[in-house]
Amino acid sequence: MTRIIDGKSVARGLRKRIAEEVTSQYRPEEAPGLATVLVGDDPASATYVASKRRAVAEVGMRDLHRHLEADASQEEIGEVLDGLAEDPSVDGILLQLPLPPGLDIAALVDRIPASKDVDGLTTTSAGLLARGLRGLRPCTPSGVISLLEEEGVPLEGAGVVVVGRSELVGKPMAQLLLQRNATVTIAHSRTRDLEAVTSAADILVVAAGAPGLIGREHVKRGAVVMDVGIHRADTGLVGDVRADEVLGVAERLTPVPGGVGPMTIAVLLENALRAAQWSR
């Protein structure tokens, strides 16, 4: 029997704890303030930002949203980010990605000071993570760690394979696992024999952005499988793992939807709270 990891329930618990901390530590007008910055009107980005803003309000934080026109220039966006960076009433800044074509995303992200980098995506935040120093960590990989800890899955010494090496998920995921003394292997699109690599894993974290990439043959019996992938299919949302095949082989599995996904916004809120606590 494979245990299905209930990310929705863990995320709900985390949001409740954050709301309690916010209301017990801050008056409403002084609550942590999170600035979401949306450039343009991409419908998917607008939906993501709307759910982040709802979540911010629900835990009693201050929603400091900024919306810029789709034709905003690199300099205009940079100036908005600089203004938020200098504003002491802003604790966290989130630049919603992707941006309209033609903009230098990395340069804009790096205008956000590490102390307000609630997405954990700036070069400084990546450096702090690599060095094991205090800092804000990328939300999705942090959410995977929280789920594993909540499930009581031992990480120390465990053989973990991370499929994917993006700045957003794969690389920080590997760093966070390494810090917890896991034995980490990173597989990616140039890995020669993916099946041989993944089928040795005690814990398999899949963030390849390739629907159904991982099937029964890739999973060791009794492994824990964390599926980060999200794809819209005719049948609804699906992940990078063929869940129907892995059921009965894995010891535990995150479903899509309802697994890793709900943790991302919960960790974003946690980061905003930490940013406020560390800076005031």
Ligand code: NAD
């Ligand atoms: P990405 O496209 O930036 O990176 C994908 C990585 O997977 C690359 O490093 C690539 O080398 C590797 N890869 C691709 N195809 C492969 C293959 N066939 N075999 C082995 N490795 C392969 O994607 P990302 O931003 O890291 O996101 C990965 C997935 O996670 C996407 O489906 C994305 O939608 C999802 N995601 C979910 C959340 C969430 O909140 N749950 C957050 C971020 C990303």
